[in-house]
Amino acid sequence: MRPTGNNPHPVPPDPSIVSDLAELLGPGRLLAGTDVEPFLVDHRQLYHGRCLAVVQPHTAEEVARVLGFCNEHRLGVVPQGGNTGYCGGATPDESGTQIVVSLARLNRIRRVDPLNYSLIAEAGCILADVQRAADQVERYFPLSLGSEGSCQIGGNLSTNAGGVHVLRYGMMRELVLGLEVALPDGRLLTSLTSLRKDNTGYDLKSLFLGAEGTLGIITAASLKLFPRIRSSATAFAAIAEPRAAVQVLALLREASGDRISSFELVPRIAIELTTRHIPGVRDPLDEPHPWYVLCELTSSRTADPLEQMLTECLGAALQDGLVLDAALARSERERAAFWKLRETIPEAQRLDGASLKHDISVPVAAIP
Numbered sequence: 135m136r137p138t139g140n141n142p143h144p145v146p147p148d149p150s151i152v153s154d155l156a157e158l159l160g161p162g163r164l165l166a167g168t169d170v171e172p173f174l175v176d177h178r179q180l181y182h183g184r185c186l187a188v189v190q191p192h193t194a195e196e197v198a199r200v201l202g203f204c205n206e207h208r209l210g211v212v213p214q215g216g217n218t219g220y221c222g223g224a225t226p227d228e229s230g231t232q233i234v235v236s237l238a239r240l241n242r243i244r245r246v247d248p249l250n251y252s253l254i255a256e257a258g259c260i261l262a263d264v265q266r267a268a269d270q271v272e273r274y275f276p277l278s279l280g281s282e283g284s285c286q287i288g289g290n291l292s293t294n295a296g297g298v299h300v301l302r303y304g305m306m307r308e309l310v311l312g313l314e315v316a317l318p319d320g321r322l323l324t325s326l327t328s329l330r331k332d333n334t335g336y337d338l339k340s341l342f343l344g345a346e347g348t349l350g351i352i353t354a355a356s357l358k359l360f361p362r363i364r365s366s367a368t369a370f371a372a373i374a375e376p377r378a379a380v381q382v383l384a385l386l387r388e389a390s391g392d393r394i395s396s397f398e399l400v401p402r403i404a405i406e407l408t409t410r411h412i413p414g415v416r417d418p419l420d421e422p423h424p425w426y427v428l429c430e431l432t433s434s435r436t437a438d439p440l441e442q443m444l445t446e447c448l449g450a451a452l453q454d455g456l457v458l459d460a461a462l463a464r465s466e467r468e469r470a471a472f473w474k475l476r477e478t479i480p481e482a483q484r485l486d487g488a489s490l491k492h493d494i495s496v497p498v499a500a501i502p
């Protein structure tokens with residue numbers, strides 16, 4: 135959520151407050167002067183702000199201490215994760231009176247528990263590092279977005295990120311077992327449970343998911359893991375209109391025994407933008423079509439006949455006129471090429487000029 139500038143501080147705070155904050159945290163935790171500049175602009179360079187200082191706490195206790203201090207001195211706080219968000223929520227306003235709390239140094243994976251299918255990561259862990267940590271113990275963390283090389287777990291939780299596997303594994307909210315949060319008054323709420331069955335109320339953690347730091351700063355999370363993916367089948371199929379996509383999705387769910395991990399509806403303009411602006415992106419099909427779906431089946435078993443399921447289902451849809459043409463990825467390289475097209479759509483939009491972002495949810499059947 136973009137800060138609106140309703141800063142509690144009517145006048146610029148006393149500059150000595152910055153040295154007090156630096157002293158509270160100890161050496162190497164506070165940036166001021168020109169060092170703060172990278173923290174004052176968002177990923178798309180749409181929002182430019184100013185700040186009093188940037189702090190980089192190394193522990194959850196330090197985050198809590200910063201919040202207690204800022205609360206006492208009525209300083210506005212802007213948490214910043216990987217700064218890949220689209221809404222300017224991680225950028226301070228123009229008043230120059232806020233403190234940016236960068237979570238980048240809070241980046242340890244505290245625990246990996248393959249038998250419990252869970253891990254505990256600090257908020258500043260990069261999403262791709264969490265995926266790798268799971269992979270190293272033959273497990274899978276399913277959240278996947280175009281920004282996964284720089285966005286952080288704390289940012290993913292605070293925006294309740296969805297990503298390309300949301301259909302099968304749910305949004306970030308559904309991937310969390312427990313949270314640790316620094317509260318505005320300087321207390322640390324520790325609820326890092328890894329329980330699969332937890333019938334206690336109230337579910338306090340849910341308040342912080344998608345809250346963009348308005349109720350506290352997330353410092354660590356216990357996350358759900360899944361069996362490692364060992365086989366996949368991916369296709370790029372052309373369709374005439376979104377109605378056909380919904381029908382193909384229903385058919386494929388049934389035909390694959392619910393093994394669909396991604397099903398992305400892509401308009402023609404996205405193909406035009408990516409082929410124009412992103413080196414190496416090619417139109418996957420010979421002829422242009424109005425709409426496409428990128429679909430992927432995955433399984434933790436190597437023996438599952440995923441390619442056969444996908445080919446048979448798309449073949450039947452082709453005969454029924456639901457699908458107009460389709461290409462199946464025959465190698466990891468082809469699969470990566472399909473995904474590169476999908477994942478570089480935001481970048482291609484950016485390179486083409488101004489773009490409006492929207493994030494609208496409707497029931498699947500209402501998409502047409």
Ligand SMILES: Cc1cc2nc3c(=O)[nH]c(=O)nc-3n(C[C@H](O)[C@H](O)[C@H](O)COP(=O)(O)OP(=O)(O)OC[C@H]3O[C@@H](n4cnc5c(N)ncnc54)[C@H](O)[C@@H]3O)c2cc1C
Nearest residue numbers: 215216217218219223280286288289290295296346347352
């Ligand atoms: C190429 C690209 C593709 C993307 N694809 C998707 C997608 O498919 N799905 C999707 O949902 N998003 C997507 N995004 C948007 C963005 O990557 C996500 O919203 C991501 O979850 C933000 O994480 P971040 O660490 O960069 O957070 P930031 O941008 O740093 O912060 C986002 C918000 O969360 C707050 N915040 C950050 N860390 C914390 C914390 N520890 N505690 C409390 N509040 C905090 C910030 O103040 C801000 O309000 C994409 C972005 C890009 C650039």
